[in-house]
Amino acid sequence: GDSVTQMEGPVTLSEEAFLTINCTYTATGYPSLFWYVQYPGEGLQLLLKATKADDKGSNKGFEATYRKETTSFHLEKGSVQVSDSAVYFCALTQKLTFGTGTRLTIIP
Amino acid sequence: EADIYQTPRYLVIGTGKKITLECSQTMGHDKMYWYQQDPGMELHLIHYSYGVNSTEKGDLSSESTVSRIRTEHFPLTLESARPSHTSQYLCASSEAGDLQEQFFGPGTRLTVL
Numbered sequence: 001g002d003s004v005t006q007m008e009g010p011v012t013l014s015e016e017a018f019l020t021i022n023c024t025y026t027a028t029g030y031p032s033l034f035w036y037v038q039y040p041g042e043g044l045q046l047l048l049k050a051t052k053a054d055d056k057g058s059n060k061g062f063e064a065t066y067r068k069e070t071t072s073f074h075l076e077k078g079s080v081q082v083s084d085s086a087v088y089f090c091a092l093t094q095k096l097t098f099g100t101g102t103r104l105t106i107i108p
Numbered sequence: 109e110a111d112i113y114q115t116p117r118y119l120v121i122g123t124g125k126k127i128t129l130e131c132s133q134t135m136g137h138d139k140m141y142w143y144q145q146d147p148g149m150e151l152h153l154i155h156y157s158y159g160v161n162s163t164e165k166g167d168l169s170s171e172s173t174v175s176r177i178r179t180e181h182f183p184l185t186l187e188s189a190r191p192s193h194t195s196q197y198l199c200a201s202s203e204a205g206d207l208q209e210q211f212f213g214p215g216t217r218l219t220v221l
Contacts, residue, residue, distance in 0.1 A: 034209060038149075043114075043198050043212035087149050096141075096210055101149035 002027045006090045006099025013080055013106055021075040021102050023064075023090035031092040033057075033066050033073040038087040038101070047075075047088070082106045111135070114199050114213035121189055122221050129184045129216045131199035137211070138204040140182040144168060145196040145215070157182060158204075189220040 007022040025033065032051045036044040048057030053068035062077045073090060085106045090099040112133040121127055133140065142155040143166075153166030157176040171193070172186050182201075186193055196217050200210040 036212075041214075043214045044151075044200075044210075045212065046209045049209060089151070093208075096153070098151045101151070103149065 002031070002092060002097045004090050004092055004097050004099040007102050008100075009087075009102040009104070011102060011104050013104070015082055015106055015108050016079045017106075019075070019077040019080045019084075019104070021088055021090075021104070023073045023075065023099060025071050025073065025090075025092050025097075027071075027092055027097075033064070034091045034093075034096075035062070035064055035073070035075050036089040036091060036098075038089065040086070044089060080104075080106050082108055112199065112201055112211050112213040114197075114216050116216060117214060118217050118219075120219045120221065123188075123190055125189050125220075127186050127189055127218070129197055129199075129218070131182045131184070131213055132180050133182075133199075133201040133211070133213075134180060135201060135211065136179065137201035138179070139202045139208075140176065141200040141202075141210065142166075142172075142174060142182070142184050143198040143200065144170065145198055147195075151198070155184065189218075191220050194218060194220050 003026045005024045034049045035047040037047045038044045048059040050057040050066035056065045064075045087101045087103050115130045138159045140157045143151045152168035154170040155174040198215045199213040202208040202210045
């Protein structure tokens with residue numbers, strides 16, 4: 001069945017550091033891929049998405065490229081801020097399959 | 109404003125009580141979902157619905173039940189709460205179709221003593 005493998009956390013970085021959170025998937029067909037973010041005490045909200053191979057999703061300085069050849073959708077940001085501290089989930093359709101989540105903490 | 113709402117946000121209740129967690133959305137979405145979230149953050153789908161009078165069990169077995177009498181409303185009920193039901197419960201909705209993003213409510217944190 002469909003599955004998502006996400007980089008284990010927690011991840012702690014200094015402000016302005018470069019961020020990568022790895023995500024690989026297994027799926028039949030042509031799924032859409034998503035990154036969701038969960039801030040403390042809140043529900044999940046969509047951060048970015050890509051619907052086909054080689055698409056790049058981007059939002060708030062975060063980017064991820066749908067790589068069909070490596071079945072990956074890694075999340076990157078060039079310079080993280082304290083406000084980026086949250087839990088990040090990689091997910092795919094069709095019946096939304098989530099990764100286990102990666103807790104990111106940014107220290108000033 | 110189109111949104112998805114969950115009440116209560118926090119609930120502390122004794123063992124054996126019946127509880128209903130409310131979820132409503134004003135986006136006109138056909139699909140709705142309930143997830144249980146571990147303290148370790150992992151999300152588990154426990155129920156979903158494709159529309160009115162449609163309910164299905166998710167990947168994680170749950171003693172809870174759901175109903176979908178109106179498009180906008182998808183309540184979850186526990187007939188007899190137990191400490192093992194202590195968790196965060198997240199409701200979500202999406203448009204019809206397999207490739208649509210989900211919109212999440214803020215969650216209900218349930219503690220059963």
